[in-house]
Amino acid sequence: MTTPPAPDTSPWPTRHPRYTGVNHPLPPQRRRWLHPAADIALAIGLLVIDVIAPLIAFAFGLDAAGYQMFDPAADNSSVSLTRPFVYVAVVGGIVLVSALLLFMARAIFSVGAQVLAGLVLVLVAVIGMNDAARNTHPQPAPTSPSINPGALCRSGGDNSECGGS
Numbered sequence: 141m142t143t144p145p146a147p148d149t150s151p152w153p154t155r156h157p158r159y160t161g162v163n164h165p166l167p168p169q170r171r172r173w174l175h176p177a178a179d180i181a182l183a184i185g186l187l188v189i190d191v192i193a194p195l196i197a198f199a200f201g202l203d204a205a206g207y208q209m210f211d212p213a214a215d216n217s218s219v220s221l222t223r224p225f226v227y228v229a230v231v232g233g234i235v236l237v238s239a240l241l242l243f244m245a246r247a248i249f250s251v252g253a254q255v256l257a258g259l260v261l262v263l264v265a266v267i268g269m270n271d272a273a274r275n276t277h278p279q280p281a282p283t284s285p286s287i288n289p290g291a292l293c294r295s296g297g298d299n300s301e302c303g304g305s
Contacts, residue, residue, distance in 0.1 A: 174247040182242075183253040190235055190257040194228045201227035220276050225268035232261030 174182070199209075201224025208214035239254035 171246050174245065174250075176249070179247045179249040182247055183250040186238070186250060187253055187257060190254070190261070193235075194231045194261055197227040197231045198224045201225070221272040222269050222276075225265045225272060228268070229262055229265035232258050232265055235261060 202209065202219075202221075204227075205219050205221070205223040207216050207219045235254055235258035239251050239258060242250045242254055
């Protein structure tokens with residue numbers, strides 16, 4: 141046997157628990173700051189990941205570029221390092237996006253660490269790509285035009301001062 145509900149109570153809630161009435165809207169929600177100790181611990185953990193992830197990405201980039209790591213007889217001199225550095229740049233971009241998400245979560249120490257780590261990764265990747273491109277496409281050595289030794293005069297005086305006379 142069940143007892144029927146009281147006539148003045150509804151089976152469904154009629155209002156929001158924090159709603160105080162028509163003339164008083166809900167107070168605005170404010171995000172709380174992450175506790176500083178938790179923020180610093182999060183920053184340290186993410187920095188550990190920021191060290192490991194680019195190394196893994198660089199290794200996958202080397203593999204994708206055709207570098208044979210465990211073959212001592214392989215000739216890896218023609219392998220370009222541009223692709224591995226592109227992979228590291230992508231990881232740096234992901235780190236910067238994670239800094240944006242941490243900013244929205246109000247984890248200030250973690251944001252600073254992630255922005256610094258992301259910028260370092262992107263900078264290292266750009267410098268590495270530039271160096272790899274320079275090594276794969278070296279500039280030709282400058283050729284000196286054949287110079288008439290008689291045309292080189294030391295002080296502009298008479299012919300006795302010119303080298304070829």
